[in-house]
Amino acid sequence: MKAIRRFTVRPVLPEPLRPLSDLARNLRWSWHAETRDLFQSVDPDRWAASGGDPVRLLGSVPPARLAELAEDRRFLRRLTTVADDLHDYVTGDRWYQTRSGELPAAVAYFSPEFGITAALPQYSGGLGILAGDHLKAASDLGAPLIGVGLLYRHGYFRQTLSRDGWQQEHYPVLDPNELPLALLKESDGTPAHVALALPGGRSLRARIWLAQVGRVPLLLLDSDVEENEPGERCVTDRLYGGGSEHRLLQEMLLGIGGVRAVRTYCRLTGHPEPEVFHTNEGHAGFLGLERIAELCADGLEFDSALEAVRAGTVFTTHTPVPAGIDRFDRELVARHFGADAELPAIDVDRVLQLGRETYPGGAPGLFNMAVMGLRLAQRANGVSLLHGRVSREMFAGLWPGFDPEEVPITSVTNGVHAPTWVAPEVFRLGARQIGVQRTEDALTTGASDRWDAVADIPDQDIWELRRTLREQLVTEVRERLRTAWRQRGAGTAELGWIDGVLDPDVLTIGFARRVPSYKRLTLMLRDRDRLTELLLHPERPVQIVVAGKAHPADDGGKRLIQELVRFADDPRVRHRIVFLPDYGMAMAQKLYPGCDIWLNNPLRPLEACGTSGMKAALNGCLNLSVLDGWWDEWFQPDFGWAIPTADGHDTDPDRRDDIEAAALYDLLEQRITPRFYERGQDGLPDRWIEMVRQTLGRLGPKVLAGRMVREYVERLYAPAALSHRAMDPDSARELAEWKARVRSAWHAVAVDHVETSATRATAELGTTLTLRVRVRLGELAPDDVEVQAVSGRVDSEDRIAGASSVPLKPAGGPDMEGRWLYEGPLCLDRTGPFGYTVRILPAHRLLASGAEAGLLAVPTDEVREAAGVLMR
Numbered sequence: 001m002k003a004i005r006r007f008t009v010r011p012v013l014p015e016p017l018r019p020l021s022d023l024a025r026n027l028r029w030s031w032h033a034e035t036r037d038l039f040q041s042v043d044p045d046r047w048a049a050s051g052g053d054p055v056r057l058l059g060s061v062p063p064a065r066l067a068e069l070a071e072d073r074r075f076l077r078r079l080t081t082v083a084d085d086l087h088d089y090v091t092g093d094r095w096y097q098t099r100s101g102e103l104p105a106a107v108a109y110f111s112p113e114f115g116i117t118a119a120l121p122q123y124s125g126g127l128g129i130l131a132g133d134h135l136k137a138a139s140d141l142g143a144p145l146i147g148v149g150l151l152y153r154h155g156y157f158r159q160t161l162s163r164d165g166w167q168q169e170h171y172p173v174l175d176p177n178e179l180p181l182a183l184l185k186e187s188d189g190t191p192a193h194v195a196l197a198l199p200g201g202r203s204l205r206a207r208i209w210l211a212q213v214g215r216v217p218l219l220l221l222d223s224d225v226e227e228n229e230p231g232e233r234c235v236t237d238r239l240y241g242g243g244s245e246h247r248l249l250q251e252m253l254l255g256i257g258g259v260r261a262v263r264t265y266c267r268l269t270g271h272p273e274p275e276v277f278h279t280n281e282g283h284a285g286f287l288g289l290e291r292i293a294e295l296c297a298d299g300l301e302f303d304s305a306l307e308a309v310r311a312g313t314v315f316t317t318h319t320p321v322p323a324g325i326d327r328f329d330r331e332l333v334a335r336h337f338g339a340d341a342e343l344p345a346i347d348v349d350r351v352l353q354l355g356r357e358t359y360p361g362g363a364p365g366l367f368n369m370a371v372m373g374l375r376l377a378q379r380a381n382g383v384s385l386l387h388g389r390v391s392r393e394m395f396a397g398l399w400p401g402f403d404p405e406e407v408p409i410t411s412v413t414n415g416v417h418a419p420t421w422v423a424p425e426v427f428r429l430g431a432r433q434i435g436v437q438r439t440e441d442a443l444t445t446g447a448s449d450r451w452d453a454v455a456d457i458p459d460q461d462i463w464e465l466r467r468t469l470r471e472q473l474v475t476e477v478r479e480r481l482r483t484a485w486r487q488r489g490a491g492t493a494e495l496g497w498i499d500g501v502l503d504p505d506v507l508t509i510g511f512a513r514r515v516p517s518y519k520r521l522t523l524m525l526r527d528r529d530r531l532t533e534l535l536l537h538p539e540r541p542v543q544i545v546v547a548g549k550a551h552p553a554d555d556g557g558k559r560l561i562q563e564l565v566r567f568a569d570d571p572r573v574r575h576r577i578v579f580l581p582d583y584g585m586a587m588a589q590k591l592y593p594g595c596d597i598w599l600n601n602p603l604r605p606l607e608a609c610g611t612s613g614m615k616a617a618l619n620g621c622l623n624l625s626v627l628d629g630w631w632d633e634w635f636q637p638d639f640g641w642a643i644p645t646a647d648g649h650d651t652d653p654d655r656r657d658d659i660e661a662a663a664l665y666d667l668l669e670q671r672i673t674p675r676f677y678e679r680g681q682d683g684l685p686d687r688w689i690e691m692v693r694q695t696l697g698r699l700g701p702k703v704l705a706g707r708m709v710r711e712y713v714e715r716l717y718a719p720a721a722l723s724h725r726a727m728d729p730d731s732a733r734e735l736a737e738w739k740a741r742v743r744s745a746w747h748a749v750a751v752d753h754v755e756t757s758a759t760r761a762t763a764e765l766g767t768t769l770t771l772r773v774r775v776r777l778g779e780l781a782p783d784d785v786e787v788q789a790v791s792g793r794v795d796s797e798d799r800i801a802g803a804s805s806v807p808l809k810p811a812g813g814p815d816m817e818g819r820w821l822y823e824g825p826l827c828l829d830r831t832g833p834f835g836y837t838v839r840i841l842p843a844h845r846l847l848a849s850g851a852e853a854g855l856l857a858v859p860t861d862e863v864r865e866a867a868g869v870l871m872r
Contacts, residue, residue: 011058011059011061011063011066013058013066014066014067014069014070015070016070016076016079017066017069017070017079019079019080019082019083020039020042020054020058020079021058022083022086023035023038023039023054023082023083023086024039024054024055024057024058024180025055025180025182025212026086026090026212026213026214027116027117027120027180027211027212027213027214028086028089028139028213028214029054030116030117030119030420031136031417031419031420032086032419033424033427034081034082034085035082035086036052038078038079038082039054039057041075041078042057042058042061042065042069043057043060043061043065046060046061051118051119051586052118052119052586053117053118053119053180054180055119055178055179055180056119056178059178089214089215090214090215093142094140094141094142095140095141095142095143095445095447095710096141096142096143096144096713097142099713101718102718102721102722102725103713103717103718103721104144104274104275104276104717104718104720104721104724105144105272105273105274105275105721106144106145106146106266106271106272106273106274106275106276107143107144107145107146107274107275107276107277107278107717108145108146108148108258108259108262108274108276108277108278108287109131109134109135109138109145109146109147109148109278109280110147110148110149110254110255110258110277110278110279110280110284110287111127111128111131111147111148111149111280111281111283111284112127112128112149112150112239112240112250112251112254112280112281112283112284113127113128113131113149113156113239114128114131114132114135114147114149114218114220115128115129115130115131115132115133115585116132116135116136116211116213116218117132117180117585118584118585118586119179119180120179120180120181120211121155121156121174121584122149122150122151122152122155122156122220122239123156123239123585124156124239124240124514124549125513125514125549126318126513126514126609126610126611126612127280127281127318129585129611130280130318130383130414130609130611131147131149131280132213132417132420133415133416133417133420133611133705134280134705134708134709134712135147135213135214135216135218136213136214136216136417136419136420136705137415137417137444137446137704137705137706137708137709138215138216138709139213139214139215139216140214140417140419140444140445140706141444141445141706141709141710141713142215143709143713143717144215144272145216146216146217146218146219146262146265146271146274147211147213147216147217147218147219148218148219148221148254148258148261148262148284149218149219149220149221149254149258150220150221150222150236150239150250150253150254151176151181151209151220151221151222151236152174152236152237152238152239153173153174153222153224153236153237153238154171154172154173154174154237154238154239154241155171155172155174155238155239156238156239156240156549157169157170157171157238157549157552158170158171158172158582159549159581159582159583160484160487160488160581160582161484161487161488161561161565161579161581162488163488163489164562164566165561165562165565165566165569166558166561166562167549167550167558167561167562167581169552171238176209176222180211181209181210181211181220182209182210182212183207183208183209183210184207184208184209184210184219184261184264184265184268185268186268187268191207191208192207192208192261192264192265192268193205193206193207193208193225193227194206194208194221194257194260194261194264195257196252196253196256196257196342197341197342197344198232198249198336198341198342199335199336199340199341200340201340202229202232203228203232204223204228204232204235204249204252204253204257205223205225205227205228205232206221206222206223206225206235206236206253206257206261207221207222207225208220208221208222208261208264208265209221209222210265217265217269217271219258219261219262219265221236221253221254221257221258221261222236223235223236223253224236224237232249234246235249235250235253236250236253240551241552244328244329244332245332247326247328248328248332248333248336249336250283251283251284251285251286251326251369252286252336252342254283254284254286254287255279255283255284255285255286255287255288255289255290256286256287256289256290256342256343258284258287259277259287259290259291259294260290262274274312275312275720275721275724275725276312276313276314276717276720276721276724277291277312277313277314278313278314278315278316278712278716278717279313279314279315279316279373279376279377280316280318281316281317281318281319281370281373282315282317282325282326282368282369282370282372282373283326283369285315285355285369285370285372285373285376286372288309288310288313288354288372288373288376288377289337289343289346289351289354289376290343291305291309292305292306292309292346293305293343293345293346295308295309295732296345296346297345298729299729300729300732300733301733301736302346302347302350303736303737303739303740304729304732304733304735304736304737305732306376306736307727307732307735307736307739307846308724308727308729308732309376310375310376310377310378311378311720311723311724311726311727311732311846312378312720312721312723312724312727313376313377313378313379313720314377314379314380314381314712314716314717314720315373315374315376315377315379315380315381316380316381316382316383316412317370317373317374317380317381317382317383317391317395317409317608318382318383318608318609319370319608320387320390320391320394320605320606320607320608321394321518321606322394325368325369325370326368326369326370327363327366327367327368327369328355328366328367328369329365329366329367330352330355330356330364330365330366330367331365332367333351333352333355333367334348334351334352337351338351352367354371354372354375354376355367355368355369355371355372356368356371357371358397358398359396359397359398359400360397361397362397370395371395371398374395374398374409375398378720378723378848378852379408379410379716379719379720379848380408380409380410381409381410381411381412381716382409382410382411382608383411383412383413383414383608383609383629384411384413384414384608384609384629384630384632384633385411385413385632385633386605386628386629386632386633387411387605387608387609387629388409388410388411389404389405389411390605390608391407391409391411392404392405392407392409393407395407395409398854399851399854400854400856401855401856401858402851402854402856403803405803406850406851407851408848408849408851408852410715410716412708412711412712412715412716413609413630413633413708414609414611414614414630414705414708415446415611415614415702415703415704415705415706415707415708415709416611416614416615416618416703416704416705417704417705417706418443418444418618418700418704418705418706419440419443419444420589421588421589421592421615421618421619422443422593422618422619423469423589423593423619425465425468425469425593426465426469426593426618426619426620427439427443429457429461429462429465430442430443430453433453433454433456433457434453442701443704443706444704444706445704445706445710446701446704446705446706446707446708446709446710447706447707447710448701449701450697450698450701451696451697451698451700451701452697454693454696454697454700455693455697457693459682459684459686459689460682460684462620462689462692462693463684463685463689465620466596466620466692467504467505469593469594469619469620470504470505470508470594470595470596471504472590472593472594473502473508473545473590473591473593473594473595474501474502474503474504474594476587476590476591476594477501477502477545477578477580478498478499478501478502480580480587481498481501481578481580482495482498484580484581485498487581497571497574497575500575501574501575501578502543502545502575502576502578503541503543506541506542506543506576507540507541507542507543507596507597507672507673507676507677508542508543508544508545508594508595508596508597509542509543509544509545509595509596509597509598509599509624510544510545510546510591510592510594510595510597510598510599510616510621511524511544511545511546511547511548511598511599511600512545512546512547512548512583512587512588512591512612513548513583513600513610513612514548514549514550514551515548515549515550515554515557515558515560515561516550516551516554516557517556517557517560518602518603518606518607519548519601519602519607520601520602520603520657521546521548521557521560521561521564522560522563522564523601523657523660523661523664524544524599524601524661524664525563525564525567526657526658526661526662527661527662527665528567530665531665532572532573534665534668534669534673535573535576535577536572536573536576537673539677540673540674540676540677541576542576542668542673543575543576543577544576544577544578544599545577545578545580545591545594545595546564546568546577546578546579546580547579547580547581547583547587547591548561548583549582549583561579564579565579588612588615592612592615592616592618592619592621593616593619593620593621595616595621596621596622596676597621597622597623597624597672598612598613598616598617598621598622598623598624598625599624599625600612600613600623600624600625600626600628600631601625601626601643601660601664602626602628602629603626603647603656604626604627604628604632604645604647605628605632605647606628607626607628607629608629609629609630610625610628610629610630610631611630611703613625613630613631614630614703617639617695617696617699617700617703618696618700618703620692620695620696621695622639622640622641622691622692622695623635623639623640623641623695624640624641624643624664624667624668624672625640625641625642625643626642626643626645626660627642627643627645630703634699634702634703636694636698638691638694638698639691639694639695639698639699640691640695641667641671641672643660643663643664643667644660644663645660646659646660675687675688675691676688719848723846723848726846727846731846734846735844735846738784738844739842739844739853741779741780742780742784742842742853742855743853743855745778745779745780746778746780746842746855746857747778748776748777748778748779748780749775749776749777749778749780749785749840749857750775750776750840750857750860751773751775751838751839751840751857751858751859751860751863752774752775752776752819752863753773753774753819753863754771754772754773754774754838754859754863755771755772755773756769756770756771756772756826757769757770764828765828765829765830765831766827766828766829767827767828768825768826768827768828769825769826769827769828770823770824770825770826771789771808771823771824771825771826771836771838772811772821772822772823773787773789773808773821773822773823773838774813774815774819774820774821774822775787775819775820775822775840775857776818776819776820777814777818777820777840778818782810782820783843784842784843784844785840785841785842785843786807786840786841786842786843786850787807787808787822787838787839787840788805788806788807788808788838788839788840788841788850789805789806789808789824789826789836789837789838790803790804790805790836790837790838790839791803791804791805791826791834791835791836791837792804792830792834792835792836793830793832793833793834793835794833794834794835795833798835800835800836800837806824806825807824808822808823808824808838809822809823809824810822811823837858837859837864838858838859839856839857839858840856840857840858841853841855841856842855
C-alpha cells in the first residue's frame with residue numbers, strides 16, 4: 001500500500017546527547033575525522049547502512065541505544081571534546097582574521113551546484129565539487145563567505161547499467177527534512193521566502209534551506225512549495241534538467257532569487273552584507289541585474305548602478321569552448337524581464353545588450369550568459385594558467401583591438417580540499433611524522449611551497465601505505481561490482497568470478513570523470529590487442545578501474561560507456577578492467593587513494609583544470625596525463641608523465657586519437673610498468689617510491705584549495721572590496737558619465753604622427769631613444785587618456801611578442817591643428833628584432849585595467865609607414 005502523506009519523524013535525543021544534533025547539522029563532519037569517528041561509535045552497523053550520514057544515523061538509532069549512550073561517561077567525554085572543538089573552529093580566529101589590510105566583510109559565492117558530501121547530492125561533476133571545496137577551504141581559513149545555490153529535489157541522477165551496458169538514469173526524490181538542512185525562518189517562525197515575477201502575472205516562490213558548512217552558511221533555494229503552480233514547483237526538480245525555459249528560470253532563481261535570499265539571511269541573522277559577489281560560471285549571472293535594480297530603486301541611473309555593481313563582482317569561467325556556455329534565445333529572455341515580468345524598472349533592451357554577442361561570429365539572436373557575466377564583473381578569471389590563456393583568446397572579441405594577452409581575464413588555478421580527499425591512512429602517516437596539528441595546518445592553509453617532512457618518511461612506510469590503500473580499493477571495487485551486476489540482472493551463481501577481480505599487488509590505473517566526448521573515455525581502447533597485452537602481461541600486468549556518468553541527453557557519451565563496459569565484460573580481461581556505475585563523492589573518496597596512476601587524456605586544451613588528478617596526488621598517486629589544465633602548469637618528470645599530443649590544426653581526429661593512444665601505450669610499456677615492478681636491493685621499488693615522495697612533498701602543497709582561496713582573497717576579493725567601497729553613488733555617476741562622454745568622443749581620437757631620435761635601423765642593447773608622438777584627442781583632454789609606447793621583440797610579420805608598455809607624458813599642445821605632443825624614452829632592452837608602436841587608451845582612477853573600457857586608438861598604416869623604424 002502507498003502512503004497518502006509522508007512525515008519525517010525526528011528522534012528525541014536525551015539531554016546529554018543534544019550536542020549530537022548540532023554536530024550532525026554542521027557539515028564539517030564530512031571532513032573532520034574525529035566527528036565521523038564519534039558518530040560511527042554510536043552504532044557501527046547503522047553508520048555503515050546510513051552511508052556515513054549522521055542525520056540518517058540518528059533517525060535510525062533505537063531509543064534504548066540512545067539511553068545507553070546518555071549514561072556512557074566515556075562517550076559523553078568524547079562528545080564534549082568534539083563539540084568544544086567545533087565551537088572553537090567556528091568562533092576562533094583563523095588565517096583570514098590575522099591578515100592585515102582591508103578585506104571584505106563578506107563575500108557571496110554563487111554556483112549552480114555544490115559537492116559538499118554524498119549525503120547532500122547537489123552536484124554533477126567537477127564544477128560542483130570545486131564549489132564545495134571552495135566553501136570548505138574558506139571555512140578552514142575563516143573567510144566570510146555565504147554560499148548560494150539551488151536545492152534540487154532529485155539531485156543529479158543515479159546511474160545503473162542495463163544487461164548490455166547501456167546507461168540508465170534514476171531520479172530518487174530527496175526530502176529536505178531528511179537531509180542535513182534547516183529552513184531559514186522569519187522572526188515569527190514562518191519559513192522565509194523569495195519570489196520572482198513571471199510573465200502573465202504568475203510568480204515563482206522559493207523557500208530558503210540552510211546548510212552549515214563549517215563556518216560558511218550555504219543557502220539553497222527550493223521552488224517545491226505549495227504556493228507555486230505545478231510548473232513552477234518543478235523549477236528546482238533536477239540539476240541541469242529540462243528545456244531552455246526551464247534552465248532560464250533556474251538561472252533567474254539562482255541569480256535574482258539568490259541575491260534576495262542573501263539579503264533575507266543577513267537581515268535575519270545579522271551577518272555582514274557582502275561587499276563582493278562571486279559568480280562561479282555564468283549560470284548565476286543574473287545576480288548582477290538584481291543588484292543593479294536594487295541601486296536603481298535607491299535613486300541611481302542604470303549606467304551608474306552598472307558601474308557600482310561591476311566594482312564588487314568577480315566572475316569565474318570554467319569552460320574552454322563556446323559550446324559549453326549557456327545561451328538563450330533573446331526573445332525568451334525578453335519575455336521574462338520588463339514591465340510584465342521580473343525587474344520591471346529596468347529597460348529590457350539594456351538587459352538584452354548585456355548578453356549580446358557583439359564580436360565577429362557572434363549570434364545576434366542569442367543571449368550569452370558568460371558574456372553577461374564578463375560585462376557585469378570588473379574582475380574575471382579562468383581556472384588554470386592554460387585556461388586563462390584560452391579564455392582570453394575565446395573572449396577577445398569583447399575587447400576589440402587588444403592582443404589576447406591584454407584581455408582582462410586572469411587565472412586562479414583550482415585546488416582541492418585536502419581534509420575531504422586525503423585518506424585517513426595518509427593523514428595518520430603525516431601526523432606520525434610532524435604531529436596532528438601541524439598536519440592539519442599543512443593540509444588546510446596551503447601556505448607552504450614544499451612539505452619537506454615527507455623526505456624523512458622511510459621507503460618501507462610509503463610502500464606499505466600504498467599497498468594498504470590499493471587493497472582497500474580492491475575490496476571496494478568487488479563490493480560495488482557485485483551490486484552493479486545484480487542491478488544488471490545477474491544471479492548470485494553467475495558472480496563467483498568477482499572474488500578474483502583485481503589484485504592488491506598489481507599496478508592500478510584510475511580513470512573517473514564525466515563522459516563528454518572530449519574527455520575520451522575510450523582512448524585506451526584504440527588498440528584493444530595492445531591494451532589486452534598490458535592487462536595480461538605475465539610479469540608486469542596492469543589493472544584499470546573506470547567510472548563516469550554521461551549526461552542523460554548525451555547518447556554519444558552513453559555509447560562510449562557501453563563500448564567500454566562491453567570490453568570490460570569480456571571474461572578474458574574482466575578481472576583486470578572494471579567499470580563502476582554511479583560515480584559520486586563516496587566512490588571517489590575510495591578510488592583516488594587506491595590507484596597508483598591517475599589517467600587523464602582529454603583533447604588539449606579542452607580541460608579547463610581537471611581536479612581529479614589533484615585529489616589522487618594528495619594520496620601519493622602519480623599522474624599520467626595530457627598536458628592540459630593544471631597538469632600543463634605543474635607537470636615535472638619527477639612526479640608523473642605527460643602524454644604527448646598531436647594537436648596540430650590539420651590533424652585528422654581519428655589519426656590524432658591513434659597517435660596519442662599509441663603514445664599512452666608506449667609510456668605504460670616502456671617507462672611506467674618497468675618502474676613499478678623493478679626492485680632495488682631492499683626489495684622495494686625505490687624509483688617508484690621516490691616519485692610518490694616527490695608527488696606528496698612538492699606537488700601536494702600546490703593543489704590545495706586553501707592555496708586557491710588565499711589567491712582569490714588576495715588577488716580578487718580584496719581588490720574588489722576596495723573598488724566597491726570607492727564606488728559610492730557620486731563616484732559611480734562620475735565613472736558612468738565619463739565612460740559615456742569618452743565613448744561618444746572616441747571617434748575623433750587618433751595617433752597623428754610618430755618620430756624617434758633613431759636615424760638607423762640598428763642600435764646597441766641599452767640604447768635609449770626619444771619618442772615623440774602627436775595625437776588628436778577631439779573633445780577629450782589629456783586627463784581622459786593615457787598615451788603609451790609599446791615595445792618588444794617582433795616576429796617575421798612585425799608582430800610584437802612579450803610587449804611592455806610605458807606611458808608617455810604630455811609635452812605641449814594643443815597646437816593650431818588641435819594636436820597634443822607626448823614624449824618619453826624608449827629603451828632598447830633586448831637584442832634581436834625589436835619593434836615599437838604607440839597607442840591611446842582611456843584612463844580613469846576607477847578603472848581596474850586599461851582594457852576595461854574596450855577602447856583603443858593605434859597608428860594608421862600611413863602613420864606607421866612614416867614612423868616605422870624596426871631595430872635589428
